[in-house]
Amino acid sequence: MSLPRSVAAHRDAVVELLSGPAANTATEQFPLLEALGKVLAVDLHAPLSLPPFANSQMDGFAVNSADIPDDGAKLRVAAPVPAGAAPEPLKPGFAAPIMTGAMIPEGADAVVPIERALPSTFPNPEAEDVDVLLPATTPGTYVRHIGSDIGEGDLALPAGTFLGPAQLGLLAALGLTSAEVRKPMRVLLVTTGDEVLEPGQSLTPGKIYDSNGTLLEASMRQSGLDVVRTGISDDDPARLRAVLNRHVASEDGQHRVDLIVTTGGVSKGAYEVVRQAMAGQHVDFLPVAMQPGGPQGIGRFEGVPFLGFPGNPVSCLVSYEMFLRPALSQIHGVPAPRPVQRARLVEPLHSPEGKHQVRRGTVLPDGSVRMEGGAGSHLVHALARSNALVHIPSDVTELAEGSEVEVWML
Ligand SMILES: Nc1nc2c(c(=O)[nH]1)N[C@H]1C(S)=C(S)[C@@H](COP(=O)(O)OP(=O)(O)OC[C@H]3O[C@@H](n4cnc5c(N)ncnc54)[C@H](O)[C@@H]3O)O[C@H]1N2
Numbered sequence: 001m002s003l004p005r006s007v008a009a010h011r012d013a014v015v016e017l018l019s020g021p022a023a024n025t026a027t028e029q030f031p032l033l034e035a036l037g038k039v040l041a042v043d044l045h046a047p048l049s050l051p052p053f054a055n056s057q058m059d060g061f062a063v064n065s066a067d068i069p070d071d072g073a074k075l076r077v078a079a080p081v082p083a084g085a086a087p088e089p090l091k092p093g094f095a096a097p098i099m100t101g102a103m104i105p106e107g108a109d110a111v112v113p114i115e116r117a118l119p120s121t122f123p124n125p126e127a128e129d130v131d132v133l134l135p136a137t138t139p140g141t142y143v144r145h146i147g148s149d150i151g152e153g154d155l156a157l158p159a160g161t162f163l164g165p166a167q168l169g170l171l172a173a174l175g176l177t178s179a180e181v182r183k184p185m186r187v188l189l190v191t192t193g194d195e196v197l198e199p200g201q202s203l204t205p206g207k208i209y210d211s212n213g214t215l216l217e218a219s220m221r222q223s224g225l226d227v228v229r230t231g232i233s234d235d236d237p238a239r240l241r242a243v244l245n246r247h248v249a250s251e252d253g254q255h256r257v258d259l260i261v262t263t264g265g266v267s268k269g270a271y272e273v274v275r276q277a278m279a280g281q282h283v284d285f286l287p288v289a290m291q292p293g294g295p296q297g298i299g300r301f302e303g304v305p306f307l308g309f310p311g312n313p314v315s316c317l318v319s320y321e322m323f324l325r326p327a328l329s330q331i332h333g334v335p336a337p338r339p340v341q342r343a344r345l346v347e348p349l350h351s352p353e354g355k356h357q358v359r360r361g362t363v364l365p366d367g368s369v370r371m372e373g374g375a376g377s378h379l380v381h382a383l384a385r386s387n388a389l390v391h392i393p394s395d396v397t398e399l400a401e402g403s404e405v406e407v408w409m410l
Pocket residue numbers: 191192193195196208209210211212213263264265266267268269272292293294295309310311312313315377
């Protein structure tokens with residue numbers, strides 16, 4: 001039996017597997033919301049400045065600060081400036097009621113908030129010859145200057161940026177309706193097992209529902225991947241091979257998927273469908289010194305990169321988080337790596353010798369971490385309560401309460 005491979009060595013192998021000539025350099029234009037979770041293909045320069053005009057940060061009075069000496073001044077109230085209006089220039093000695101977001105009139109250089117005015121309420125807009133007493137202010141106070149967020153022509157987002165809510169919000173603020181994105185990497189995801197049923201079917205003795213498909217497709221979609229599902233494969237290797245062949249069949253020399261991920265059928269049972277289906281392919285099945293997620297398959301099926309994750313749901317999630325997700329981050333810059341923190345254990349822990357253990361836990365507001373469930377890789381409920389992966393290095397077998405561990409925030 002081969003010696004277990006270290007977690008780092010297996011991650012390197014996954015990086016190498018996926019680092020070949022870029023499978024897909026094509027780009028596509030997507031409407032903004034459909035670009036969510038995808039990667040910007042080009043450097044994007046701002047077509048306009050933000051803010052596009054100087055505007056008020058407060059409800060108050062737009063003034064020329066030079067009109068108000070240190071001990072304040074009474075100014076004549078000008079026509080009000082609501083948000084959305086293009087105001088008249090401000091005359092000397094006047095103060096214009098102005099609302100948050102409204103354009104600063106020419107001739108004004110500061111805003112005095114309404115709370116600091118006397119009286120501290122806006123006059124009736126119909127009333128004529130009304131005065132207001134205002135304190136001194138300095139140029140620029142409560143003014144949001146044109147281009148103070150980004151200037152027209154400046155780099156708004158570099159190529160390679162992951163488009164999340166904030167980035168799409170920026171594109172919308174710039175008036176854009178679509179984005180040119182990298183055609184996402186396409187993954188064929190196949191869950192396997194005679195015992196596994198689609199959720200929604202009626203559960204008969206000995207069967208369980210497929211959680212791996214949903215868990216991994218959700219993980220992959222969050223990382224911006226395009227996921228193709230085949231339905232659950234039973235334990236017949238010939239049928240699984242046929243399914244894989246159908247999906248990798250070349251079109252004009254182009255593979256239809258960039259990566260195959262399977263779950264289950266990789267360990268030492270009598271019916272290991274994935275192992276059997278890969279006979280004759282350049283695929284290794286090997287133990288990685290990690291728990292859960294020990295048994296792993298890696299290689300190429302008909303030339304297409306292949307990863308075989310073990311069948312237990314938590315093993316699948318941990319395999320994804322420990323190998324595929326970091327490899328994508330390293331190669332493509334997206335998704336962003338999981339935030340890494342240190343946290344204090346609220347309880348003592350044991351860990352098997354020679355294996356990097358990845359437990360699931362909840363990082364609490366005081367910086368400590370509570371384990372959710374035990375080490376078992378079938379504990380999906382405990383996983384669903386967790387917000388972090390808790391790492392216990394392979395050379396550590398005992399940790400006392402209060403010990404510091406590395407956690408990855410999910
Ligand atoms: N004699 C040994 N037995 C096992 C070993 C070992 O080293 N020697 N390793 C154990 C470990 S660790 C793992 S992990 C599993 C890996 O097994 P497989 O990848 O072959 O997966 P299966 O046997 O098909 O399934 C394992 C487990 O997961 C459940 N499962 C499978 N698919 C799904 C799915 N889509 N959704 C939800 N649950 C699923 C399946 O019913 C099994 O309970 O092997 C151990 N055994």
